[in-house]
Amino acid sequence: MRIRQRTDDGYFKLADEFRKLLLNGSFSDDMREQFGNIIEYYGQDPYIVRSSSILEDGFGNAFAGKYESVFCANRGSFEDRLKEFENAIKIVYASTMGLSALDYRKRRGLDKRDEQMALLVQRVSGSYYMPSAAGVGYSYSPYRFLQTADPKAGMLRLVMGLGTSAVDRTEGSYPRLVSLDMPERSVYSSAADRHKFSQRNAEVINSSEQKLETVSLDALEPVLSRYMGNVLLEHDFEAEQRLSEMGRYRAVRFISCQGLVKNKKLMDSMRRMLTRIQSEYDYPVDTEFTINFSDDGEYTIDLLQCRPLQVVKGKNSVDIPADVTEEHILLSSRGASMGLSREEQLDYIVYVDPIGYYNMPYKDKITVAQMIGRINWHFRNAGKHMMLMVPGRIGTSSQELGVPTMFSDISGFDVICEMEESKAGYNPELSYGSHIFQDLVEAEILYTAVFNNSKTLAFYPEKLNRFENVAAEFDDSGALSEIVKIFKVEKCTLYHDINKEQLLITL
Template structure:
């Protein structure tokens, strides 16, 4: 709770997203400007703001707000503390939870009199919310980072890659366009790297939209495949940047079961292995040659390659208020699934092995001459041994045939997809409507390294080639 006047002023929101009805556009403007122009049109505005009088914070008197002159802070303090609004919302949530039989989150509007329910949806649920044991007396050379602020519970095993945006180098960038390019590079890596097997570490506020010097300018689609989103607050010239604490993407992070962790490397007792992050081989130029110029700022680290097969494991314990990222040997299947309750989001050996065998069998039945196929590759969770009950089999087809061959090939794969989905349903009780996710690439795609062709022969996490049916084999 912020009690000092300077803290109330400092942490009160300054910007707001609005719809400009005249221009038919979304805009981000200062709250002070909005209140100055239209504050008197908002019902109950006196319950939403406080008045800052030269460092003295007070509640406004009804009908006495001078929107032109008063220094107004948007805190919603009156609404939260002096009305029954929170009790009413809690009652609505309780009714919805009992009716739907699961906790929900809602979106709503309020005009000062009536409450309008705009959206209601079940909250996402993760079984991996128990506090993780934090090992003691770990060799410091095996610790990548530690944290003791705003720690939640959880365990994220077997991280193979780190995308690290160096805070110091990012702060040195003076070109707005280059700052934008950093965000674009992160978005490209997010699509390229294996889902939930990498972490993003960067300065300040991920998703910063106003002053992008405060953090990397990304949208949720640019970070949605990461396992953990980390924000780094380093002291620079006596100044420590604010963190967003995931608020730019909060609901998306919850729904996507992406962990959030703030890092304060300069705090006493905290470990931050900057040497490992800065001296490890940077694969950015190999993976995204068009962004090679950002190699000083954006690092792509292949952990097993750097550490003799080890991976990063993130352990988080809210009860202790501690988190740690440690380098360990990859988990066995029994370590990966600690709960006796089967979690559909977690990998087990039989799921990926069966999928890989099916991919190999499909390849052995695919006639290259008949369909105009030059190669078939498997990638994603099947190739990386992380497939769960809901995972499909990701395939890349190197195609050189005619349009008629392509149509016939798509029908052939669709038949396999539906057949495997039925088998998977009989094995697991899970039906997806099709188990194959097939992507077609051409010679031109491979030459340009566009689309999914970048996975073929990639420096890291390359797609695995499958042996096709040999000529003359029936």
Template sequence: MNPDADNTVESSSVLDGYLARYPHLLDRIIRQLQVALHEKGAISIDEMYEKARGEQVESGTGNPNVAEAPRGDEAERTAVNRLTRWYAGQHLSAREIDDLVNLALKREEADKLRAIVSLSAVSFRLLSDAVRRFCALPEGESHLQPDEAMGIRVGLIRHLISDQLEFIGIAKWHLRIRDFGEIVPRLIGDEAGMGRIGGKAAGMFLAHRILTRGPEPSGREREKDARIQQAVADCAGIAIPESYYLRSDVIEDFIKLNDLGEYQNQKYKTAEEIRKDYRLIKQVFRNGKFPVRVVEQLRRLLEEIGHHPVIVRSSSLLEDRFGTAFSGKYASFFLGNQGSLEKRLAALLGAIAEVFASALGPDPLLYRREHDLLDYEEDMAVLIQKVVGQRFGPYFAPAFAGVAFSRNEYRWSPRIRREDGLMRIVMGLGTRAVDRVASEFPRMVALGMPTLRHESSIPEITRRSQRTIDVINLSKNRLESVSFEDVYRQEGKFGLLDRIVSISQDGMLVPPTGTYIDTPASQLVVTFDKLMSEGVFSEQMRGLLRRLELAYGVPVDVEFAHDGERLYLLQCRTLSQLAEMEEVTIPADVPEERTIFSANRFVRSGIVDGIEYVIYVDPRDYDRLDSNEKRVHVARVIGALNERLRDRRFILIGPGRWGSNDKRLGVPVSYADINRSKMLIEVARERDGYVPEVSFGTHFFQDLVEAGIAYLPLYPDDRRNRFNETFLSGSDNQLSSILPGEGEMGDVVRLIDVSVAAGGRHVRVVMDGRTDQALAFLAD
């Protein structure tokens, strides 16, 4: 038996079956076959048509005495189709025909999808059905041409993810049509509506695709460093948490259902009115009703994921955009997700409602006002995710988590390169990496030199190490901060503990020799030294950041978590940066009496000039406050001054950590309380038992960067530095003249009118990052 003949029969049979099954696609399938035969060299398209016309002449169809029949008449088409089928049977295998027919089917569905995404308004039902039909087809070996797919990708991105042109310009090269087949089944909202997944979800999804299936590096993405190339290759194992997306149009349905339309004009109110109304708004929203369809979808979601802890995260349309990250402006909530289904559903609905309400809070609204975004039709999508981590005893948390940046703006050694990036890493949930809490610190890692620490001694490393771990307490169904000792004594192995801790012995910190640790908790210190000395993880993070920066074309920052087995990407956004001057010279001839302060650590080059007012909170006076209510009152006074002095140039000087969650360690201001200032300065007294954490990497610091607010830590007890307490504490306090009702706070908050206090002069701050020196002085 002739195997070629058998193959021909099989191919012809397969083709006949397809044509019988898809008669409406006859012309499209024939065209695909013609192109394949042409490219294979079996017969060109021109030859095919010549043969068809020749057959017509031989059979008498053609008349030499009459003009040739118009091209494409029915007889010619029939002949071309028959010849195409014959040649396909002779020259194409059954597998090739399968693939070509599949490509024809894909082009048919792609045409329908293209028509739908080109509509300005379309229902989710119509769009999702089209996406599902396309994605249900086998991927096959033959693909749509790039120009065919590009328009569909852009349309899908615009409808379901983001309408920001900068985002679309990147995403269209990395997201495929089939990627939307993963998003669509996890979108929550009315089928008749349409909304997007929001900025936070968009950044996470795109970054994951870039890392795990990016295009071949070329142009700006060509990377010469072999180690980084290997690290980029390692990114293939990075995951994102199991995620569900409450569409951005659901909040509109929620507002309409509960008659809350009056609150949509909050953005046009004064700052004081916004602050005053927000507490009520949160309560009203939390008690609001949700559309029945949405409630049922959320109930099914909880049935599917079971009792695994979840996080409910904001993902507004404005969030994580280029140049305006909205870092920490909106609410997010960890849920233990324990108990009955109805109890878990009530908690989930309450958390979503509070995320909705957070869009009307003072921080995001004043941030939008600051960045000319008030008139943008902002809607809030919600990202619902399974929390990354494992259970140990009653607790649930990742082994470690943190935030990383592709550029390191605060370098504590000349050996550190800016382009190698920076990472802040903590044990447990990553909240302690992005928020400013307590008197302990995340591990700061210069990714190019991961073992180089900025602490100068073993006692300092021990004193600054993390001692409190953020976890989800499953028995109490809530987020908690617990001691390291409590975590350590729980049953069950805590992931990667041997890489997280060091053992304190004989005045040294040494890594555990194996994975099993039986050392008393009192001798263990969270250092991440073993993880960093191995070099693998730091190189992976460095490569990850480099890959994303190359794809985005700008510096980026990411949030991540590791469950002990796998690294998860939680967030990616562009990194706002302060413009740094190339050359700044510190004046050497400033008289002592005109010096306000000097600094010699964590200095970035720049000049802040023409300062008219100094707001000074003396660390010792603040420390004497005996209640959190009084400390919050200080923050309110700062916020009021920030508003009153909005058209003037002023700087803030205060204790420890501005914006700290621990009110004892710093004034608990928010972005809206300090956004008008030109510079924020943190004063550390060594006798207080702590020094300020370098703010770089926190949400609070990103606020400063985006607002163009310079940052500087001061160490007045360092003998090499100068600190003019006579000027700061002895100048006339103008607080009561600006805020008449706050005179009693004058013992803590000092407002100095520089022109009045210094005979018409102003304050100038000069900072030289090359020499790590800064000087503030009274200038003419």
């Protein structure tokens, strides 16, 4: 099966069958005995099984989030723990046959290369069930989320607990973004905004339930030591004041990792660590780490993973026409885009109607992502330039926040645009440092957003209705073509200047 799958004809066609065979296979008695030795080594401490392949850890291809990592609670009888370990190994190996991984290897010209997989088994860092904090660290920041920041200083995407929310876009949760040359600076000026766009939940190992679990701050706060609470949490004094005025006196705290970013020694350590690794690699790096604090203020940093960071360079500026009349503007914005400067003609704009998507039954929303995937794969090698416009967040696992696409569903688009729709609660949010962020960087896909604020200078989506909608050709059910519209646009030009932070799309 492995030999057949690696042929041009079988590469995608046989992948699902091969994946199922891997998941249902069995190990030899000798191998199971060696697995038992590993189980005994870890005792009943939780651990994670993660991939380390030859292609994944090479230069120029980050493979961020393409292969699975599996947390194991490691509790119960020996046979239960052994079964859990074997299942984790199968899941990691089977993920090499996932559509996103196959598509990624194909796009990077790696589909003919032999993908040999090793595994890392790492004890979960931290006392009890989670580390104090975790995250991803870049030695070079490909995009500046603080305009005065130095990209060469590097950046962190920092969360409390296990690092899941640092690399994935999780429901209602925002990590702390840290520019290492000014670690205490935030993109939000008020405590209310910092609270609104903060981490809501933390990922922990539930030892009694033997599973990875997402736990609210309300549930975690009572078990945090006073010191840890002071390091990881911040008071929303404005909210406390409002409650006090109503005669309700209580503390209002949120996760901000404020004590970590204020710790100059720790931030210097992170910056020196990233600089040193970049120097040894002679290349920018993308790392994953945990941080653990004791109540006397001492800390340890565990480096969990390191890989070369794909940094794309392009031309610095584009001449954006200043004399375009309003009737020809589809979208004009400042400070709402991330990506290289470019000027290009668009052939298709795929537009997901925000209200129509909101009104869909929850269970049916996945069909929108599937239709976008069909469009993507139909046009990916056709030499067409496409833009995708969706409500809320792209690539989220929470359908109430946006469209739950995988990167393989959007890999052929030139531009991704997230749209705010306040009536439905959809808010754009580019997850700097997340796996999908890194995918956009590597694929040179321009990201932009439409906000209901001063960043959006003009936006007239109704003008798209003057063009032919060819969605019916991709709508298997016949129910989606009024929600997912595919406009075959003419004389549609996109201009983006990274230096001026300006984007203009004309019709």
